[in-house]
Amino acid sequence: MQSVLGIVGKYVRSSLQEKQATDGNEAAQATVDEYGGTAPSSEAVESLLSPSIQQEIAQVIQERTGLDAGMIQQFLPTLVPVVLNILKSGANFQTGENPVLNSFLNADHSGGVNLADIIQMASRFLK
Helix, strand or coil: CHHHHHHHHHHHHHHHHHHHHHHCHHHHHHHHHHHCCCCCCHHHHHHHCCHHHHHHHHHHHHHHHCCCHHHHHHHHHHHHHHHHHHHHCCCECCCCECHHHHHHHHCCCCCCCCHHHHHHHHHHHCC
16 A cells, blocks of 8 residues: 555655646645545545546556556545645644645655655654
């Protein structure tokens, strides 16, 4: 499951980086705030990932894990909000800063995102 979330995280990061570049940090944080959670959300998937990117994610996960691509696409509405929820955990609503999201977006990962690293980043800022 960590591998699956890491691959999803890579695509979420790309989408949030694009949003940050075009609309600013506030827009990326607003997306995380709006869609981060534990409940499935097809809106979260649709807001961040085009249908072709969703298919690409499913194919990459199938190639790396052997899981069925169709099944992966059905789980994206659950997986994407979980990744966003982890990023949301670093938000400081008093200062408006989110060092977890900033680290996530500014990190240079060539492969998938290491979910353990994200959780470790989040735990540093949770007290």
